[in-house]
Structure formats: structure tokens, C-alpha cells
Amino acid sequence: MKLASLRDITLRDVGTEARLLLIGIPVFIWTMIPIYHMFVFAISPKEDAFSGKLWPTHPTLHNFHIVFYQQHYFLRDFWIQFWNSLVIAVSVGALTLLIATFAAFSISRLRVPGGRWVMNLALFTYFIPAAFLAVPMYRTMGNYGLLNSHWALILAMVTIASPYAIWVLKQASDKLPVELDEAAVMDGATALQIFRLVYIPLMMPSLVAIGTYAVLLAWNEYLYAFLLLSNDKEITLPVALGNFLSADDSPWELLMTTGFIYALPPAAIYYAFKRYMVGGLTAGAVKS
Amino acid sequence: MAITLSASDMPSAPLAARLTTPQVWGIVMVTPYLLVFLAFVVYPVGYGLWLARAPANYVALYHDPIFARAAVNTLIFLVIGINIKMLIALFLSGFFVQQRAWIKWLSVLFILPWAVPSIPTILSVRFMLNPEWGMVNQLIFKFTGEDGPNWLNDPAVALTMAIGVHIWKSLPFWTLILMTGRLAISQDLFEAAEVDGANWWQKFRFITWPSMQTLYITCTLLSMIWTLGDFNSVYLLTGGGPADLTHVLATLGIRYLRLDQLSLAMASIVCALPLVAPLIYFMMKRLSR
Numbered sequence: 001m002k003l004a005s006l007r008d009i010t011l012r013d014v015g016t017e018a019r020l021l022l023i024g025i026p027v028f029i030w031t032m033i034p035i036y037h038m039f040v041f042a043i044s045p046k047e048d049a050f051s052g053k054l055w056p057t058h059p060t061l062h063n064f065h066i067v068f069y070q071q072h073y074f075l076r077d078f079w080i081q082f083w084n085s086l087v088i089a090v091s092v093g094a095l096t097l098l099i100a101t102f103a104a105f106s107i108s109r110l111r112v113p114g115g116r117w118v119m120n121l122a123l124f125t126y127f128i129p130a131a132f133l134a135v136p137m138y139r140t141m142g143n144y145g146l147l148n149s150h151w152a153l154i155l156a157m158v159t160i161a162s163p164y165a166i167w168v169l170k171q172a173s174d175k176l177p178v179e180l181d182e183a184a185v186m187d188g189a190t191a192l193q194i195f196r197l198v199y200i201p202l203m204m205p206s207l208v209a210i211g212t213y214a215v216l217l218a219w220n221e222y223l224y225a226f227l228l229l230s231n232d233k234e235i236t237l238p239v240a241l242g243n244f245l246s247a248d249d250s251p252w253e254l255l256m257t258t259g260f261i262y263a264l265p266p267a268a269i270y271y272a273f274k275r276y277m278v279g280g281l282t283a284g285a286v287k288s
Numbered sequence: 289m290a291i292t293l294s295a296s297d298m299p300s301a302p303l304a305a306r307l308t309t310p311q312v313w314g315i316v317m318v319t320p321y322l323l324v325f326l327a328f329v330v331y332p333v334g335y336g337l338w339l340a341r342a343p344a345n346y347v348a349l350y351h352d353p354i355f356a357r358a359a360v361n362t363l364i365f366l367v368i369g370i371n372i373k374m375l376i377a378l379f380l381s382g383f384f385v386q387q388r389a390w391i392k393w394l395s396v397l398f399i400l401p402w403a404v405p406s407i408p409t410i411l412s413v414r415f416m417l418n419p420e421w422g423m424v425n426q427l428i429f430k431f432t433g434e435d436g437p438n439w440l441n442d443p444a445v446a447l448t449m450a451i452g453v454h455i456w457k458s459l460p461f462w463t464l465i466l467m468t469g470r471l472a473i474s475q476d477l478f479e480a481a482e483v484d485g486a487n488w489w490q491k492f493r494f495i496t497w498p499s500m501q502t503l504y505i506t507c508t509l510l511s512m513i514w515t516l517g518d519f520n521s522v523y524l525l526t527g528g529g530p531a532d533l534t535h536v537l538a539t540l541g542i543r544y545l546r547l548d549q550l551s552l553a554m555a556s557i558v559c560a561l562p563l564v565a566p567l568i569y570f571m572m573k574r575l576s577r
Contacts, residue, residue: 023383032400034456037423040413052426078511099324102317112314116320121467123575125329127516127568130536132560135545135553136336137328143335144327159328162321167575191313220405223519223542238407242524245411252415270403271396 035082040265041256050252063257071256074244077232085144085219085236085262088150092157092218095209099158101164107166107183107196117158118287119170126163131223138227152228153236157221161214172206173199209276216266237262300558316458336554345555354543355556358535361447362560365536366512369451377459381466381498386456402460417449443533445524448559449536454521459513470496470505506574507547516560550563 032187042063044056070078097102103122107115107269140149146152180202184194200207222238229235241262244255270277307314349355384395401409415438416423442448479494486494519538522528528535528543535543537560544553 020383020386020388020391023380023390027380027383027398028394030456031401031460032323034409034416035404038330038408041412041415044481050421051419051563052430054422054427055422064423089429103321106314106317110310110314110317112311112318115318118318120572121325122321123572125325127513127564127571128329129513129538129564130334131517131519132542132564133329133517134519135541135550135557136339137331138545139339139345139550140335155324155328158322162324166321191310195317197413207348217479218459222407222524224407227542227545237385238405241407241411252421256408256412259411263404263408266405267400267403271397284457 003014007008007084007287009197015234020062024192038260040196041253042260044253046251046253064261066254067257067261072251074240074251075254075258077240078258081235081237081240082235084150085238088132088153088157088194088225089215090221090234091150091154092161093215094162094167095158096153096214097207097211100169101200101207104169104173105199108170109176109194109199110191119166122163122166124163125159126167130160134223134227137224142229144179146228148229148231148234150229150234153221153225154218156228157214157218164212165214168210169203170204173203212269212273212277216269219266309566327419329490337558339551340554340558342551345551346559348552348553349559354532354535354541355559357533357542358537358556359559361534362563363515363536363538364447365454366515366563367449369454370508370511370515372451373455373459374462374504376455377462377466377507378500380459380463381470382492384463384467385470398477399460399464401457402464406457406520410520413449413453413456414525423560440483440526442532443530445535446530447522450522450525452523454515454518457521458511462511466500466504469500474500475549506571509567509570513571514566 013125026058040056043061044053045058045060045062048056067075068077068079103118106112107119112118137159140155141147141152144152146155172286178197180198182219184198188195220238220244225236226239226242229239232240237258241255241259244250262279384391384398415421417425418440419425419436419441422439427457428434428436436446439449474495478491481495482492517538520534522534523534523539523542525575526534528539532543537556541553541557542554544550
């Protein structure tokens, strides 16, 4: 009796496990195929790259060597473009943090008149599809004389990143107790002192999340970068990757190698800051 | 606002004197964002709408078969693509909340498509599907001895692939969001249902779904708004081809822009407004509480 029920339980467990595997294995394959394909190209010599092998006969790091030493026509500005991507991403992160933290502090803690309106305007901007805003943005940057300058992309990305940043930071700062500010005011603190000494330290986790969000958004951006920048020395890495496509004899293995290098920093940053990202962003992304 | 106030309500002092010091600081600190908003949202949007004002633009769009095709493609993308994606995400969120060590590891890998930039991965898929040298057709040839299909040369297949790429990219994010929704449900409810002998469908129907439906619908609408602006999935995979048959509104606007037809580009976006406006209105109401 006891034995039979035990066997029933294990049989049921095996069944459940098998069903979970039946979901898990396709999910794994589906997720990894494009990434694995990119990786195989990156470690394949040119003659292996087009033979459709699932694993190259002679895996090599030679492609990375070519990219790092810029030994190909398409890659002659690789490091400059890498640097451009980096500078733009970091600038967007810093500017977004500055603007969004000021705005969130002002709306949530200082209760600036009309703060609710500002919040709603920001939310509205957040919901404009990015590709739609890109069209008038392109023309606007032309009117401002900023086309082909890094500032065009930085300012455009700050515009896109800050609404969500303000919203998440406002949600987070609404949760800080009012008594904190009151106590600081009693001690004679000015608004700026509260901001610097009380607000910033308490908001650190959200600030890390938002900074990371803005940096990744700017690093990953293709459309705006490709519209606003065109000079080979000014473009960012994704635009350079896109330019590979314009030629018929594109060296795929080098394109995939460059793409792999380009994809590594954001993936690393994402996993390093995962606990902030998941807590700070997904909770804020959809409030139900 | 001030006009509706009676004289007795209005302090006679000038505006600056009525504001407390914190409020002055508040105005100073909110100004940078307002400047960005004015310079890079209000001005472009206003200017764009002004460019799109001529009715001739809409006549031209009406006579452009590419526009009609793009509008239909966008609807297919949104209505079919997004709903399939969200249903899979709902299903997978139930899978990923299972307590297993290997599922935990799988969830770390599963997030990769979301964590890496879209350009290299979409181009990777594009190469994979190349009819001559792509890995897919090479394998088909190896196993069947026949040439595989010319994947991206058939508009229906190409659009399906673009939707597939979009799903691949954004499925992890929505699964993660729906997972947080599932984890917020009290475990007691499921245990009680277990005791009452409820099967998995009844548990889903009477416990999971009622507590998640608001979140699910919000996610679906938000995803639709964002997908309207998804330029990469189509542009990088098919480039709008073959013969401009796989454009969506996001890529069509940019196509007109590249052809130096800015007012046509804006007009095509204005045509999408009836679709976007209700979605934005709904999301604003939901999130601005």
C-alpha cells in the first residue's frame, strides 16, 4: 500500500519533470539559435563561414584579431566608432540622471506647482512610438544645426530616456517618508542640502537602475544614430554594422565578430546590475 | 486657472513673493526637463504636424500602394504578432515560476535576447536565412538534397520572420513582467484549490487569470504602442523588401524621409494617430494615477 503510493508519486514527478523539459528544451533552442549562430561566425575562418557547419572545423580567434587591429576596409574606424558609442552612452546616462533626478525631486518632494502636469507630459512622451518621433526629430536637429554632431544623438536619446526615468524616480521617491524632509527642514536644511544629503543617498538603487537603463538605451540605439550621424568618424558601432549591409561582398564573419564584441558590454552590464534592473525597472514598467 | 479665482482669493503680492523658497527651487530643478521637452518634443511634433497639414499629402498616400500595404502589415504585426507573443509570455511565465535549479539557469539565458542589442542578432538571423549561404538552407540541402526556400523573398514569409524576430527580442521582457504578476498571487489560494481537487485549468481560470488580467491587458496595450515604433525588426531583416511589400508604418516613415519626402513621412505618421491615440489615452489614464 505504502509502496504503491510512493511509486505513484515518483511516476507523477517524472511526468511533471518530462513535461517541464518538453517546454524548457525548445525555449533554450529558440533563445540561443541567433546568438549561437553569431558566435559560430565569429570564430570561423572565412572559408568555414559559408559552409553551413554547426561548428567550424578550425575554430579561430583570427577574426577578433582583424577587428581589433582594424585590418579590413569596413573596420578601419572600429576603435573611433567604439569610442563614439561609449562617449554617447555615458553622456546620455549622466545627462538623463541629472535631468530626471532634478525633475523627480522637484515634483515629488518640493511639490512644485504644476508638477502633475509635467509628469503627465513626460508620460505622454514616453508613449510616442520612437520611430514616429524620429522623423520630425531628424528635421529638428537639422534646423538646430546639430546634424552629424554627437550632441544631436545625445540630446535625442536624453529626450527619449528621461520620461521613463522621471516616472520611475518619482514612483520611488513618493515612497520615501515625508517626515525625512520635515526633520531636515527643522534642522535648517535648504532644499539643495536635502537633495544632496538626504535624497540622493536614499535613492541610490533607483539611480543605478535608471543610469544603467539610459546607458544601455543609448548604446543599443540604431535608428536615431543612423539618421542623425553619417560621417564615418562620427557614427556609432551599430551604424557601422548596418553599413556592412550596403556592400554585396560583406565579410559576414567580420560583421558577426564586430557584432559579438558590440553586444558583450550591454550583456555584461545587464547581468552585473540585474538585481537593480529587475527591482527598479520591471516593477515600474507596468504598475497594475 | 488664475482668472477663475475671485479677487479675495488672489493675494496681491507678485508671483515671486508668493512662492516659498522650496517652490522656487522646485521650478529651477524642473526647468531642465521642460527645456528638453520644449526643444525636442513640442517643437518637432508641432513642426511635423504643420508639415503634414496639406491634404495633397494624404491624396498621395492614398494612391501609394506601399502605404496601404504597410498599414495592413502594421495591423497584422500588432493584432496577430503581439497577441501571440503575449499568450506565449503568459504561458512561459507559468513555466519560469516553477522552483527548479535548471529552470533558474534557463531563465538567466532566456533573458539574453532582451539584454543584447538588436542589430547583431537580427543580422545574424538575416544571414541564417540567406537562400544560398545561410545555415538554414545549407542544412536543408545537407539532409534532403534539395534547395531550401528563398525565405526573405516571399513577402508573407518575410513578414512572419520579422514578427518572429520581434517576438524573439521582446518575449523575455514580457515574460519577466508577467512572472512578477504571478509571483504576487498568494500561494495559499493554490493550496486551497489543490485540497478541493481543482485541476490546472481551473486553477488558472479561477485564481491566476482574475488576478493577472489587468496586468496582462496593460502589457498587451503597452507592447502594441512600442511595437508601432519597432523599426529594427523589419528594417534590419527585410529592409522593407521584397519590392517594398513588408514595410510597416515605422519603416515607411523613415523610407519617405530617406527619399526626402518629409511631409509625406509625417502624413503617414498622422494616419497612424487614430490607432495610437486611444492606446496612449488608455495607458495615460492607467499610469498617471
